[in-house]
Amino acid sequence: MATLVQAVRMALHYGEEHLGVTDIFGEDVGPPLGGVFTATQGLKTAWNSPLDERGIIGTAMGIAYAGGRPVAEIQFCDYGFNTIDILKVAGNQRWAGAGNFDMPIVVMTPSGSGIRGSLYHSHSFESWASRLPGWKIVMPATALDAYGLMLSAIVDPNPVMVLLPKALLRVRGEEKIPGEPEDDNELKEMIDAPVGDRSNWTPRWPELKAHFIKIGEARLARAGSTATVVSYGRPLPLCVQAADQLKQELGATFDVIDLRSIFPYDWKTISASVLKTGRVLIVNEDTEVTNFGEHLLRRVIDHHFYDLLVRPRVLLGKHIPGIGLNQVYEQNSVPQFAGIKEAMKAVATEEA
Amino acid sequence: MATLVQAVRMALHYGEEHLGVTDIFGEDVGPPLGGVFTATQGLKTAWNSPLDERGIIGTAMGIAYAGGRPVAEIQFCDYGFNTIDILKVAGNQRWAGAGNFDMPIVVMTPSGSGIRGSLYHSHSFESWASRLPGWKIVMPATALDAYGLMLSAIVDPNPVMVLLPKALLRVRGEEKIPGEPEDDNELKEMIDAPVGDRSNWTPRWPELKAHFIKIGEARLARAGSTATVVSYGRPLPLCVQAADQLKQELGATFDVIDLRSIFPYDWKTISASVLKTGRVLIVNEDTEVTNFGEHLLRRVIDHHFYDLLVRPRVLLGKHIPGIGLNQVYEQNSVPQFAGIKEAMKAVATEEA
Amino acid sequence: MSSKTIVPASLAANGAAGVVLPQVGSGDEYLSAERCVELHRLMVRARVMEERTIKMSKSGEGYFWIGGPGEEAFNACLGLQVHKGQGPAFDYLNLHYRNSATLLALGMPMLDGIRQMAMRATDPHSRGRNFPGHYAKREWNVLPVSSVIEVRHTMAPGTALMQKRLGGDGVTVVTGGDAGTAEGDFASCLIWSTIPGREVPVLIVVANNCWGISTAACNVHSEKRIIDRGRAHGIPGEVVDGNDPVASWYAIERALTWCRTERKPYMLEAKVSRLYGHSSSSGALRVKGEVDCIEQFEKKLLALGILEPPQVAKVHEAAELEAEAALEQALTEPQPSPEDVEMFTYADSAVDAVYPGDYTGLPG
């Protein structure tokens, strides 16, 4: 199966061939490197920008204004904090301008911890991003979702931010991308640039097919009835793993909702699940003060306060200035498997 | 009584005279204007910066590194979104640098709506600011609190952001600033620059006295027993007014907590009040997705889920790209008196 | 300014036989009388519209005012020379908030400016949401003006990139003030416009009124001429007296021609006035002794006999009447309604499960 980052690359290729993508650009996005995570290797419209994130977002907006379909990359979301005013303008220009101009840009950026990244390769961005009205924000946790959400991001005529979980970029999916060859090695040979000199390399793209995943639709990663877990990104597979173990160990079963879209989010799915279980845990790794998970919790309280059987919970990253390089820091800053499992167990077993 | 903005000015003067303030600067902060809201008129260390918010924050940091005590102004918080990466560095540099350097800077900026400001003079900033670990964030709603919190912000050796509610800047306090003259007109004559030519004007400062309000201490604006209201900034006086009316109309009484400090916030006071009343409403005017009020709600749920008598509530600004100039927009975007009163009534009267 | 008395071809062709109007000159440059009369009328209309909106800001028919009195000469010349139309074959305009004369020159009726000031639902630029002078018009490539100083400079190279790719001669114009050039985005614009092999046709206009609100440029800016900052990047430029419509006309012509033919950036620094202060608030500081481009131009036109005093008066009167009628009309038009609050947040999307149409509040 393709890795998440390969899926992104194939989606971008599909976008170039079939969806009118005109420019894929950012720092080190073009040849020879094709992105620090290889997300843009071999793409025909990929080019290297100056080292200037503000210019990257602004230029994407300009390209979109003039009829192009740009996909701009911020190398790490950790380096996107200097663009928030421009992101705001991208999100408000249509509203402010009485609908005169759409803003079909895609901004993709790796987000989250888990790659031993120290302070500036470990940030999460979704809570910030969720505060940008006018934007749509997605965060796939699987290769197929990355493919399907990227295609939707490209065709959506509004600004869409695609947050790619840093820690999952090299994880293989469990489902094939439509058109992906049978053999992983074959795929690798076809689309991964060789190590070393690449000047004569060109990719051979598989015959990819459309696969759109609608923005705002969650994915039920596990179905159950004891409790509801809402997550996305790096912690998502940990929630799944914990659900599987807890099923074995306790017989408790979980709806593990992979939100996939941060905004708009799939309230219907969350709501139905919470109504069913009366127990809910929200997990993400962003810092815990003014965290998007707290917004979800608020919606749960707004609508289901009287439906809850036990205290609803959030499990979030600590409110501290950064994630340190020594793994002691990371282990004790953002949710890890043990803590997630424990929290799931607690919400599932608390006496109602 | 002094207005809130006069109180800020007097605090800055006190800071210059007694607390080592070396630089008060920003766009139009120095003579002749002394700030677009007059907050910095007549101050001896005030100077005009280039039109560059990133430079303003960075320069403040440099001044602080070299032993100065700067107070930097962002003219409107609406124009601070291009500095978030630098604000982050100001908040993390001590942690990242193993405590080698403190960062005693004060950033003050007007925040919130209520001045018919259209998109870019109506933003709230506290939810963004609360996501900056390493910072302390305060937001006074009265003149005396502005004075006392500004003094604390100045002496605190950590970065402190002082959010000034735009709509309350010209509101007079109910308590005197220590040293303020009896007569408001006298104060005005002493410290407000004349309209027109100011080249020969110098202020006559009253003999001000120290008055520190500790960061992290809320103010109980009204005491009651029926329900708890937590607010700050522009909506705070509206909550107070509604509490007074509802006392008359229903006999319901409210703890109206003026949080004053966004971070750290006075959890003890909130917690004790919620324990007492079992009913809580959190009010602010920032946009409602990933809002600091939702964080407070989360803490309430974490600690007092089983103590609550009725569904806890938040009343927040709408998640929309901006606040429009026609007052129809503002009235329907951010909490106004009628809506606040209604929400307070609802939380107070819902059958437990 | 000086003058020559050659019959302008256009006038002669117009059959205005016998009425041999002089050209209007500035240095070695001459502009036809016909063009000057057109410019004069635009300048006056722009001024009158601004003055009307200032009145509205005082009467409560509007609130905050900001606008372009003092920039009419330059901005009218700009508006007449851009290639107006939709899409990258035409020019893009990334304007700041003092470009009313440009919009009028493009053909905007005063009514639309007044509608914005009156915050009507009929305001085509912002539906009563934004401050005056914050235009947006798809049909003319007028990109939404944002209050945020200088962010437009990061976008200009993007539209220009598409224009260059398309072929043709479309140019992206980006305008800003002098103080705003201190923002890093101004530098970004220079850098992104000159990426080797990817140079793009951006005309960077700096309307230099020597002030940012209350801060004098000379107190915060070290560069003698702002255009000097383009040099290191190989961007040519010139400084022009923005109060002089003739000089402005030709400077803009040279600049646009460069961008249209070389497909590279150019900088134009227009020295302009800020006649009514920064805005209706901020202490409304006025600078003494600033040149009024309209007064100066009228003197010239009168001296050359291109216009007679009664004609000048008529131009003003007509503009006043137009403004009056526009205001009257605007005030009859509907205000936005509470239902409008969320309108125009999102464009329709077939791939969005929650908002296939516009925004409708939190996902529910």
Next chain:
Amino acid sequence: MSSKTIVPASLAANGAAGVVLPQVGSGDEYLSAERCVELHRLMVRARVMEERTIKMSKSGEGYFWIGGPGEEAFNACLGLQVHKGQGPAFDYLNLHYRNSATLLALGMPMLDGIRQMAMRATDPHSRGRNFPGHYAKREWNVLPVSSVIEVRHTMAPGTALMQKRLGGDGVTVVTGGDAGTAEGDFASCLIWSTIPGREVPVLIVVANNCWGISTAACNVHSEKRIIDRGRAHGIPGEVVDGNDPVASWYAIERALTWCRTERKPYMLEAKVSRLYGHSSSSGALRVKGEVDCIEQFEKKLLALGILEPPQVAKVHEAAELEAEAALEQALTEPQPSPEDVEMFTYADSAVDAVYPGDYTGLPG
């Protein structure tokens, strides 16, 4: 490089009679043999420390590596010439992540660099939190290195402002790469350093290795020399061969002298190599045929007879031993503990009711 055989005063004074060492020259400039030997040793120590940390990144004793091989000549010269100390009477250093040679020249023991790479609680720069080369040292005014490219450029004018006010000759040095100059903050530094009447002594060093990760400068930068961007602001500057310690020494001396005496900014563009690629990740692209400043300098020193091969070997061996010992020591030292996570968030504050001391988790 060329040579002269004048006995350096310092050596003669040292009583090294009979051993008349030549100076080392570059163009018209000469540096004493003694100084060159000192520089050489520093350069080798820096290289060896970096090579050791690269090994650690591969062995798992550390993770990510980034650092300064290729910048040793220039950075060692810089470190030896700054006025080291605490507070505005001394120089401030706003460094990027390739300045290990500067720190060693200031007197940092290798052990401290290795401690950071080994992420120990004893790492005095970041307590095991940050990437290597991210130094912070109050006693020497080494401000915390941040990974965020170019933000330090916004801070430099602030420290320099305090230095100017104090009197004395303290200078603020800010260093960055060539690619990073595309960030608006580089322009901000030029602007804020030259506010009329408020010019401040900032030495802006651009370590130009012609690359930003995998992107060649010539593909994204239009300026021929980066220092040309200072011109519009009246900032003098020069380009120097950063691989040449003699040339670098004097360029830095001129630059610092300018800043110390004129109390104004100066730009120095050092052409340097990036010998081990950008970092331990990012494809680790290496550029072929780059000059190795140490190899080149050693050839020179050997040719001039200032060092003999065994002495060179000894310098390397000593450095290796130092690195070895440092690593051994560092590995015996404690790792940070879970309790450390919140440490150093806040300085003590008498006016904070919740955190009078350090951060202790959410207010409770």
